[in-house]
Amino acid sequence: MAVLWLDEISAGDLEQVGGKGASLGELTGAGLPVPPGFVVTAGTYRRFIEDAEIDEELFAAVDVDVDDSAALADAADRAQELIVETPFPDELREEILESYREVGDGEAFVAVRSSATAEDLPDASFAGQQETFLNVTEEDLLNRVRECWASLFTQRAIYYRQEQGFDHSAVNIAVVVQQMVDAEKSGVMFTSHPSTGDPTMIIEAAWGLGEAVVSGAVSPDNYVIDRGDRSMDLTIAEKKVMHEKDEETGQTVERDVPEEKRTQRVISDDEIDALMDLGERVEDHYGEPQDVEWAIVDGDVYMLQSRPITTIDEDETAADATGSVDPTKGLTDGSGSAQAADGSSATGASADSSASSGEVIVDGLGSSPGTVSGPAKIVTKLDDLAKVSEGDIIVTEMTMPDMVPAMKRASGIITDEGGMTSHAAIVSRELGVPAIVGTTNATTVLQDGQVVTLDGDKGAVLEGKTVEPDEETEPVEEVRPQSPVKPMTATEVKVNVSIPEAAERAAATGADGVGLLRTEHMILSLNQTPEKFIAENGTDAYITELVEGIRGVADEFYPRPVRVRTLDAPTDEFRQLEGGEDEPEEHNPMLGYRGIRRSLDRTDVFAHELEAFHRLYELGYDNVEIMLPLVNDAEDIYRAKECMKEAGIDPEKRKWGAMIETPAAALSVEEMADAGIDFASFGTNDLTQYTLAVDRNNEHVADRFDELHPAVLRLLGDVIETCRERGVDTSICGQAGSKPEMVQFLVNEGISSISANIDAVRDVQHEVKRVEQKLLLDSVR
Ligand code: PEP
Ligand code: MG
Numbered sequence: 001m002a003v004l005w006l007d008e009i010s011a012g013d014l015e016q017v018g019g020k021g022a023s024l025g026e027l028t029g030a031g032l033p034v035p036p037g038f039v040v041t042a043g044t045y046r047r048f049i050e051d052a053e054i055d056e057e058l059f060a061a062v063d064v065d066v067d068d069s070a071a072l073a074d075a076a077d078r079a080q081e082l083i084v085e086t087p088f089p090d091e092l093r094e095e096i097l098e099s100y101r102e103v104g105d106g107e108a109f110v111a112v113r114s115s116a117t118a119e120d121l122p123d124a125s126f127a128g129q130q131e132t133f134l135n136v137t138e139e140d141l142l143n144r145v146r147e148c149w150a151s152l153f154t155q156r157a158i159y160y161r162q163e164q165g166f167d168h169s170a171v172n173i174a175v176v177v178q179q180m181v182d183a184e185k186s187g188v189m190f191t192s193h194p195s196t197g198d199p200t201m202i203i204e205a206a207w208g209l210g211e212a213v214v215s216g217a218v219s220p221d222n223y224v225i226d227r228g229d230r231s232m233d234l235t236i237a238e239k240k241v242m243h244e245k246d247e248e249t250g251q252t253v254e255r256d257v258p259e260e261k262r263t264q265r266v267i268s269d270d271e272i273d274a275l276m277d278l279g280e281r282v283e284d285h286y287g288e289p290q291d292v293e294w295a296i297v298d299g300d301v302y303m304l305q306s307r308p309i310t311t312i313d314e315d316e317t318a319a320d321a322t323g324s325v326d327p328t329k330g331l332t333d334g335s336g337s338a339q340a341a342d343g344s345s346a347t348g349a350s351a352d353s354s355a356s357s358g359e360v361i362v363d364g365l366g367s368s369p370g371t372v373s374g375p376a377k378i379v380t381k382l383d384d385l386a387k388v389s390e391g392d393i394i395v396t397e398m399t400m401p402d403m404v405p406a407m408k409r410a411s412g413i414i415t416d417e418g419g420m421t422s423h424a425a426i427v428s429r430e431l432g433v434p435a436i437v438g439t440t441n442a443t444t445v446l447q448d449g450q451v452v453t454l455d456g457d458k459g460a461v462l463e464g465k466t467v468e469p470d471e472e473t474e475p476v477e478e479v480r481p482q483s484p485v486k487p488m489t490a491t492e493v494k495v496n497v498s499i500p501e502a503a504e505r506a507a508a509t510g511a512d513g514v515g516l517l518r519t520e521h522m523i524l525s526l527n528q529t530p531e532k533f534i535a536e537n538g539t540d541a542y543i544t545e546l547v548e549g550i551r552g553v554a555d556e557f558y559p560r561p562v563r564v565r566t567l568d569a570p571t572d573e574f575r576q577l578e579g580g581e582d583e584p585e586e587h588n589p590m591l592g593y594r595g596i597r598r599s600l601d602r603t604d605v606f607a608h609e610l611e612a613f614h615r616l617y618e619l620g621y622d623n624v625e626i627m628l629p630l631v632n633d634a635e636d637i638y639r640a641k642e643c644m645k646e647a648g649i650d651p652e653k654r655k656w657g658a659m660i661e662t663p664a665a666a667l668s669v670e671e672m673a674d675a676g677i678d679f680a681s682f683g684t685n686d687l688t689q690y691t692l693a694v695d696r697n698n699e700h701v702a703d704r705f706d707e708l709h710p711a712v713l714r715l716l717g718d719v720i721e722t723c724r725e726r727g728v729d730t731s732i733c734g735q736a737g738s739k740p741e742m743v744q745f746l747v748n749e750g751i752s753s754i755s756a757n758i759d760a761v762r763d764v765q766h767e768v769k770r771v772e773q774k775l776l777l778d779s780v781r
Contacts, residue, residue: 002044002095006037006178016041018115018174023306030285032278033302037110037178038099042117044092045149045173052086058153059169066159067540069618079153084146093142100141100177108179109135109250114148115174135180135250148175156620181302182245183295185266186210187220191279192227192289199227201279205266207257208242210293210304213488220488221266225276232272238262238776267296274301282306358453359463362414362446364439365702366459367425369759372411372434373453373465376446379403393454395442399424400576401524404499407431412454414442414461419702421685421735427521429757430502436461438699487769492753494563495761496733500549503556506758510765513561514553515681515755516627516733519609520569522549524577530567530605532579539608546612547619554621561623563681563733563755565659566609568595568629590686590695595630595661600639610647617654626656627681632664634671641676651676657729661686666715673726679752680723684734684742688712707736713745720749731755740767747771 009017009025017025021039028034049055061078064071088096103110112133131151133144151157152173161168187205192198204220206213213220224233239257246253267275275294278301282290286308293304377388379396385406388394393412394403400423407413407427413435415424420437428435434456436442442461446452453462494515495506500522506514526533526545534542554562570589574580586592599606616624626649628640637658641651657679660666666687669680684707689696691712694704706712716732723730729752736742738760746754747768756764 001041002047002092003038003040003099003177005099006034006039009039015117015172016043016174017176018042018117020113020115021174021176022115024176024178027282027285027303027306030281032282032285032306033300035179035181035302035304036103037176038103039115040096040145040175040177042172042174045175048086048088048092048149049083051089054082054086055169058082062153062158062168064158066162067544069615072155072159073618076153076155076158079158080150083150083153084143086146088142088146096142096145096177097138100138103177103179106138109137109182109245110141110177111180112136112141112144112148113176113178114151115176117172117174134252135245136177137250141177145175145177149173154620155618159619180245181295181297181304183209183297183302185271186293186295186304187213187266189275189279189292189294190289191283191292193224201225201227201276203267203272203275206237206239206242207261207266208244208255209252210243210295211252212241212243212254223267223272225272227276227280230273230276234265236263236265239266271296271299271301278303358466360460361452361463362436362439362442362461364414364436364442364459364461364699365420365425366435366456367420367422367437368413368428368433368435368456370412370432370434370456371453371467373451373467374411376414376448376450376452377410378443378446378448379406380443393452395446396424397443398422399427401521402527404501404521404525407433408501412436412456414439414446414454416440416443417697417699419697419699419705421696426496426498426518429759430497430499430505432505432759438702440699487765489765489768490772491747491751491768493761493765493768494561494731494733494753494755495758496737496755497553497758500552502758503553506553507556507560509758509761511560511756511761512753513563513623514557515563515731515737515753517550517553517562517564519546519549519565519567520573522546523567524569524573527577529574529577529579529583530608531582531602532577534605534608535579539611543608543612543615546609547615550612550616550624551619551621554616554624557623558621559623561625561655563625563627563657563679563731564613565627565629566596566599566606570594590689590697596628596636596640597630599628599643600636603643606643607647610644610649613654614648617649625679626654627679628656628658629683630661630686631658631672632662633668634675637672637675637677655679657681659683659686659733660715660719662690663687663715666719669719669722669728670726673723673728677728679729679731680719681731681733681755682716682719682737684712684716684732684736687715687734688736691715707734707739708741708745716746717749720746720751724750729753738764740764743767744771748775 004017006025006028014022017039024034049058058079062075064075066072114131131148136144185205185207186209190202193200203223204213206220221237222235239262241254242257243252244255282292288308290306290308292306295302295304374391374393376395377392379385379394385403388406388409390409391411394410395414398415398417408431410433413424413428413433415437416439418424418437422437424435425437434454436454436456436459451465453466492512494513495509495511496516497503497506497514498518498521523530550564571583571586571593572589575583584593613626631637644651655678657677658672660680661683685696688705688707692709694701696705720730731753732746733755737754738756743754743764754764
């Protein structure tokens with residue numbers, strides 16, 4: 001048998017039907033209303049290549065040096081060509097087509113999707129097995145199946161398997177063929193409240209096909225229903241567009257919702273009852289709250305997909321062997337979340353139970369929220385890092401990139417120097433470790449081993465231990481990814497990432513992409529200046545470091561966009577690295593040799609960075625965008641664009657843009673638009689320091705550092721206006737994008753996206769939605 005029907009699949013068939021096929025089979029088997037379909041099994045793929053005797057040639061073709069991008073591209077082309085050009089044997093062709101004809105009387109539009117079977121691959125999605133074709137009919141079906149098979153041999157997939165040491169010939173692929181539901185209405189449903197865990201179902205619903213809701217193209221109606229008495233809280237949204245199947249072409253198209261249906265409630269009470277019954281059945285089946293995609297056609301409810309709600313923390317579910325979660329607590333308890341998971345739990349802190357005087361002994365800027373107690377470890381030189389154990393609180397002048405491993409172990413961080421945008425502040429927020437910066441005197445006032453309590457919200461260090469270890473989960477709750485009920489916003493909400501290790505946490509926020517990926521942390525963690533590293537290890541090693549660092553984040557977010565900034569470290573940061581003695585001495589490094597200035601001066605080093613981008617594009621990371629830091633004018637842009645072209649990057653094909661970090665850049669944005677930028681992104685940390693002449697890292701003038709100063713806001717507003725006229729996207733990736741007042745200002749001005757810190761993403765999404773709704777209301781009043 002070349003195919004298995006969804007209702008024939010059992011748990012033991014995973015190898016044959018892959019993850020997607022197995023889960024649809026399980027739901028079908030449980031009697032849930034899944035649209036009918038079948039799986040072309042992994043064994044069929046295998047027989048196809050073996051019977052046609054293309055297997056050996058196929059595996060030989062992809063046995064290449066994956067760092068040679070030309071060879072890799074040729075290998076992928078050759079392998080895919082071999083598969084798509086090999087004809088189906090008659091018998092197999094007939095069996096697949098006959099199965100298709102049994103779905104929807106031979107006239108069905110079907111979805112054709114690859115289904116990974118290599119469950120031992122750490123990230124099967126990256127193995128390239130993620131092809132999806134919608135609205136397929138008999139005419140194209142066989143080609144689509146072959147294309148799914150060929151997706152095993154994209155450049156990315158080949159590269160990945162080679163790097164991970166997987167044998168190409170050991171990986172198989174199944175293909176799911178399933179009837180498309182021509183939905184009149186559709187949406188998502190959370191079977192329990194995803195952030196509070198209450199026994200409350202949340203349903204979002206809009207007209208037409210589900211992609212409009214899932215992709216955020218439309219704001220859906222929102223129904224919050226108590227599972228006990230079924231009382232309901234209802235918010236009806238204005239639904240302007242819907243996705244539908246075009247009757248002639250079969251393709252999905254976006255259409256305007258007819259006027260009378262725009263503010264009409266989408267699902268009736270009966271339909272809500274049907275959805276809730278379905279939700280309860282699927283939750284019972286899996287024993288845990290689910291996030292379900294559903295569709296309704298002719299009054300029948302279908303379930304398209306179901307997965308566990310991802311914010312339920314793992315320890316909670318793992319602790320419960322039956323898998324059943326008490327939804328009233330399982331979703332809200334922050335224990336076992338990011339902080340504990342990355343090894344920085346506060347267990348060390350509990351060792352000392354000395355009573356606390358609770359007196360404030362040091363204060364500074366609370367830069368990463370949460371409260372923890374633990375022994376202070378004074379770090380004055382790198383050797384001291386060895387004494388930092390899990391649960392300790394690092395006390396140091398200022399953190400450096402090579403301290404990141406110890407920062408992960410620590411339960412808290414306190415520095416003498418720095419402001420809200422310093423290394424310690426940025427990295428601790430991304431790691432979810434409470435921190436206080438700019439205390440001026442922590443390293444002298446605090447004693448090594450002294451037990452203290454760090455309150456990262458208030459910016460206060462108290463003597464002794466004032467919180468019990470179980471209360472220390474509090475900070476985690478604040479920084480952990482929260483509810484997956486992502487408010488639908490027209491303004492995109494993205495996230496900032498500085499250390500690749502934070503990519504997973506960042507992606508779990510549900511952000512629309514990465515608005516700023518700082519590459520300097522990848523370079524600084526090499527502990528050598530780029531020039532030194534290249535001299536010792538060669539250019540290829542340098543490029544590979546960049547490719548690997550960026551790839552980790554680009555993967556985590558794929559296909560959401562990731563805006564990667566080219567190198568921007570001031571010379572004083574480079575000076576502390578090996579090779580730093582060759583850095584120029586500067587009176588004021590913030591006004592000196594950094595960002596695009598350095599790149600355009602050392603075009604040889606810049607070329608290696610651009611080569612890294614080039615390789616990522618070759619590997620298929622079309623979600624990577626290039627952002628240029630500290631530009632002043634269009635001249636900088638033209639010169640950088642030339643460098644991109646020399647590196648083989650086509651500026652017309654890729655998305656790239658500039659940071660607006662100097663008043664000069666803000667005043668030159670029109671000319672920069674002429675030079676071809678796709679986006680302008682506000683670096684308000686620098687824009688504020690240069691507009692107000694306030695050093696962002698100088699704690700003595702920290703009270704004068706005001707991103708909401710009218711002069712800064714004037715520059716921001718003017719740039720947004722100019723860019724809107726020119727069709728250039730605008731964004732903010734400075735720290736101020738996490739502040740509600742700034743969000744209000746920018747959304748009102750019409751910014752295209754806002755990039756926030758990991759811990760602020762969800763609040764920013766809500767704030768953006770609130771401001772957008774107010775704008776809408778104001779426009780109709
Ligand atoms: C900024 O200046 O606002 C910015 C985002 O860049 P950085 O903080 O890395 O200078
Ligand atoms: Mg900057």
